[in-house]
Amino acid sequence: MNTISHYLKNIINLGAQGADANQARSIVIVNIMGIIPAIFTVIMAPILYWVTGDLAILISPLIEGSILFTIPLWNVLRRHNIAKLVMYSTHSLGLLYFGLLMGPNANIELIVVFLIGLSFLIYPNVTPRVISIAAVVGVLTILGISFGYHFVKWLVLAATILLNVMVFYFYSAHFNESIDTLVRLNKAKSQEFNRTNHETRNHLNVANTVCEEYLRNFPSDTENVTIPVRDAKALSFSINRIKEVVNNVLDYSQLEHSRPTPAYKKVDLEQWVEDLIQSYQVFAGEKNVSIVLELMPGLPDKVLADEKAMTTILSNLLSNAIKFTHADTAISVQLDAGRDNIIMRVTDQGPGLTESQRAHLFQAYITDRGNRYKGTGLGMPIVLETLKLLRGSITVKSNTGMGSAFTVTIPVTVPEQESVSPTEQLRPLGKTVLVVDDNPMNLRASEMQLKKIGCAAIKHTDVLAAIQSTFLECPHLILLDYQLNGMDGLEAIRLIRKQEHLKDVPVIITSGVAGIDTNKGLLAAGVTGFLSKPIELHRLYQYIQLSENALTTS
Known part of the structure; x- marks a missing residue:
């Protein structure tokens, strides 16, 4: 059968x-x-x-x-x-x-x-x-x-047929709309995945280049390597950009709304563009290409803008410029200000664009600029879609054999000058934090974060050993990984809350799993709050401050 x-x-x-x-x-x-x-x-x-x-x-x-x-x-x-x-x-x-x-x-x-x-x-x-x-x-x-x-039967048949036609007409219209909606959502999901993959690869290229450079220049048995601040900043910048991209993947609303709302905040233009160019200079150095920055007179110190969106735009323009420009040349980046906007101009010394290539420049997956150039063909479509979000524009000037110049205009607002209050600086907290995570690298990262805000870290990979250590020194806060080897977060928090001396100690669950903060079982078991990995310093700082206030009150 x-x-x-x-x-x-x-x-x-x-x-x-x-x-x-x-x-x-x-x-x-x-x-x-x-x-x-x-x-x-x-x-x-x-x-x-x-x-x-x-x-x-x-x-x-x-x-x-x-x-x-x-x-x-x-x-x-x-x-x-x-x-x-x-x-x-x-x-x-x-x-x-x-x-x-x-x-x-x-x-x-x-x-x-x-x-x-x-x-x-x-x-x-x-x-x-x-x-x-x-x-x-x-x-x-x-x-x-x-x-x-009989006449009556004709009347009944006519009414039945009319009713049938009306029901199926409206049903088919609704059904087709539902199908179209599903198709659009699936397409949006695929485009978001491809965009994320493209952006992640851009920043991984930078991080990979820095790491390979040091692995190549030092013997394999070298235990410690000193990295210049310039390269450390490039690594940090690229890793932070990757973190932002991964966070976007975890945000399911990105798939339901094809056009998210811009997130405006104060951006230090000079610092922003210098950090970004410095990270890509490492990447460009493989071709002996230098990136030359020119800040035009009249450029405001700070603007209200969507920093993440601007980074997406300039990152893709720089990535394309490095990819296509000839070796042993230079890429020019010019940052200028208009009346209510900023103007970014990226000029390369590559093969330039033909009329046909210019016509298809902003179409996804079109990468026909020679077989030796690898890419997904998503860089320029991402730039265009991001500019639509910001209500910006882009123009392209290019001639075959003479390179290309991309000029981007983004509307911004110049904020009023205001002094920074000393209270906005992160003061040392002087607290002890118990960190429980089965990944030694995560333990090391948490320790470094806590050190920045003047806190000591007690590190353990095992919950039972961690609890045992609290009898010698009771922590002010516990950072608990949700997915430990052989024990999940719910079981771990129950063990902790069974200890009389730990009943009032705030416990923060750390996890890279999306939606974990909605787990009612964890909240009922005594979890104080949640932090997404990688942990952001200001969020950690806020939780320790809250725990300090809570313990003082109790």
């Missing part, structure tokens, strides 16, 4: 492979209305002949079934309209023939109502729907006249 069902499903899906969602649905329905009735006619024809002894009852269904069996073949040949025509006309003529042959007892009206609904499922356009409905209504009219229907 399973084998028969498997083969039947394969036949029903013939011709639907490679079609879009709406067309595939229509093809499957047409195949079903061909194959299933064909099988029934082949089975029922001999039975009806045996009961009635009428040869016409045997031959006609077999002819009809043979025609219906051809429908999947038409769909395989991509002749979908012919398949629909064969299916609908065969059923209409079959209704007429069997209605006249078997009389009112055949209840042809029920099948007519069904075929009217079917027309809405297989025909997206109005004209073929009207023709198909007119065909079956014509069949019903001929049969009604032949059967001598």
